[in-house]
Amino acid sequence: MPDIFADFSPEEPVRIPLLDSFLELPVIIQIAVIFIFISSASIVFIQVRIWFTRYKGHRMQKRLAVLLPLIDNLISEHIILRNDVMNNSVHADNADLDIDAFRLREFRKKGNKQILIDRLISYRKGFSGSTGALLRRLYLELDLDKVSFKKMKRSQWNTKVRGIRELTDMDISISDVNILPLTNSKRNELRSEARNAYIKLSKNEPFKFFDISTEPLLKWDQIELFKTITTTENIALPSFARWVTYSSNKSIVSFCLKLIVHYNQIDAGPAVVKLLDNKDHVLRAEAINCLGKLKYEEVEQQLLHIYSNQPLNCQLEILKAIGRMETRHSVLFLKQEFLYSTDFDIRKNAARSLVRNAPKALIEELMASSSEDGQLILKHSMNPLIKY
């Protein structure tokens, strides 16, 4: 039997000439060589990625150049240029729609189907009335809603967002089971999209997700939601006092306070007053701001009573609220704050509220007796161009 291990000696290491010569180099050179190798590999990788992305973009452009005119012609012929639709003489649900004309071999591919969805959505954003309704019908009858629903079930958050957006743009209702959990997702983008969709699509209780939201409603999300709420037609508005009273999510309470002001829900006053005992001074300040804008006069004495125990932001809001209420009951208090406070913001807000509440004679008297700073603050407060 031949001894295949005859030449092998365990003491003698395996020698790789290139590695050996590398190891013989000084350390600094070794580091430089490794650095050059990593840099070169990265450049090659990035360049290949760029080529690949460009190639994909080029292929997409070629595909779009073929498909978009085809889709545009189909939509023009079967939806937009129809006389019955242009004259509005037929309801979209009853109009004859040649669905088979859209069931082309080209649209069986997943990528091409997506192009069709995107184009339909773009058209629907541009056209309403019978045209918009027919486009929606087309989307449903081609079962494209199923494609969007499938996206909602995918694990990647951006695909979910895309699915929700498509369904929202096409005004397709999504069941609470599917959308409600997403309104409380850890991923902010998904959460925000789901909340917007829920408000737009839920016909009965568009604010139900406020009940289950534990994740915060960020400032930007509040702006987006506010825009959605105020621009969605026929939205069922609840009494927002419900969440001011029961929600443990501070950002939801804060947002509801803004909605109470916007919709002038004066009935919410007692619920907002209870927030004056809240431990969070930011929320307290927002509640005071809300009460001032609602001109909820019943709370004026309570605000004066708690004033001295409040942090600066709440004190400023109390001064503003008293000014907005315009009851003229607290002129003396405002005068004292204006004359004796050492804080500039307090003096400024007290002056503004004084200008709104105090008799003209008192303002003139203050102008005459105040220091130079005080006079400047009063003049500033009396400027009608400065919004209060």
Next chain:
Amino acid sequence: MRNILVIDDDEIIQNVLEKILVKEGFRVERAQNGKEGLAKFDLLKYDLVITDLMMPYANGFEIISKLKQHPNTANAAVIVISSITHEESVMDSFKLGVDEYIRKPIMVGELLLRIKKLLLSRPSNA
């Protein structure tokens, strides 16, 4: 034949308006942005200019004020099609001499009726 100029950076709106108006027997010129729109003023005498407000290079307000000074467009009717719903933008447009302000998304039938009504009440500029 009445001449209509459509200025909108939304390719879909441009295409659809062109098709509808051509079907109705109008001659249509189209421009993709404000700059292109202004250049089209020299081409023809227009009876109607349909313009968006938010566009690159020159916005709708600039276009409206310039078209009122151009001999080819001074007498043209003007329709604004925009997704801007602010009262101020609507008021500013009317102050500049706009005849109709239509909000996006558009109702095709309504737009067509308004165009026909506007053009019927004016003599042809061509």
